[in-house]
Amino acid sequence: MATTTKDFYQVLGVKRDATEKEIRSAYRKLARQFHPDVNPNDKAAEARFKEINAAYEVLKDAGKRKKYDKYGDRWELADQIEEQQRRASAQQEYFRRGGGSPAGGPTGGFDFGDIDLGGAPGGGFEDILGGLFRGRGRAQPRRAKGEDLEHPVEVTLEEAFAGTARTITLQVPVTCDVCKGTGKVAGTPCVTCEGLGSIIKASRLEVKIPAGVESGSKVRVAGKGHPGAGGGPPGDMLLLVTVRPHERFERKGDDLYVDTPAPALDLVLGGEVEVPTIKGTRLHLKVPAGTQNGRQFRLAGQGMPRLGKPEERGALYARMKAVLPAELSARERELYEELRALRGARAGAA
Ligand SMILES: [Zn+2]
Secondary structure, three states: OOOOOOOHHHHHOOOOOOOHHHHHHHHHHHHHHHOOOOOOOOHHHHHHHHHHHHHHHHHOOHHHHHHHHHHHHHHHHHHHHHHHHHHHHHHHHHHHOOOOOOOOOOOOOOOOOOOOOOOOOOOOHHHHHHHHHOOOOOOOOOOEOOOOEEEEEEEOHHHHHHOEEEEEEEEEEEEOOOOOOOOEEOOEEOOOOOOOOEEEEEEEEEEEEOOOOOOOOEEEEOOOOOOOEOOOOOOOEEEEEEEOOOOOEEEEOOEEEEEEEEEHHHHHHOEEEEEEOOOOOEEEEEEOOOOOOOOEEEEOOOOOEEOOEEEEEOOEEEEEEEEOOOOOOHHHHHHHHHHHHHHHHHHHHO
């Protein structure tokens, strides 16, 4: 390809909206003027003559002219550029439909939701493709921070209590190293990223989930979102936390509730009951005589840590569940019979 930088319309001295007829007549006039036969041994005239012909070759052809109007001196790459645009929007669509592959938690299927690879409104992949259009009077792509990338993470209540970590595998667009995101290498579209300025890469990322998260918590991992446009910084990754319900502990805010089995006689006579904690330990709780079934005892500081202030903790409510004897020995039966007779006599006397 010739290193023509002059505008074809300027070369022929016509306006951009010139008709075919105007172009043809301008060409004929200039061709006669600079023809080598008329200017023997004139190198400048010869060069000008070639320039005029090159311009006319394109502008006389409606199809080529249209491409030239759109892409300037890259008009010959028009088909290629448009193919790249198609791919870029296919890629966008892929992400919109949740093309990432979560290798993190046991979450299984999930929805990427309304993730928008495109970036700022109105920018879209044109920013990514910006490099292709540079030099034709088109504005440089805006420097903009990349979009945030959201990723679901499911944790157990124990993990939410203690804090945990996850390795997440994402298919994310990253800035092309070869062309540094410009989409061009030495003036031609970058082969590595096909001119897009970014490539899709599987990236493994170790993320920390802090103690105290609850369902709906968003944990921000700075700089791990989509790449920025025009050399802007990348967006962040937002981990969308879901805490799986626990089969034993119920959570309300920072407080926990747990059913605590207690032998009926310990409730009746008073005694010591073992309360399970989310840490896996057991606490000894003294209950007074006459404790009713279902009564709750508050154990301060034994609940969930507060997000961002893990030293502050909620309470654990131990809910008494009387355990009644299923089988009685002969002697026990005798005593229960005696108790019933005694309580019946008291009820009758009342
Ligand atoms: Zn590249």
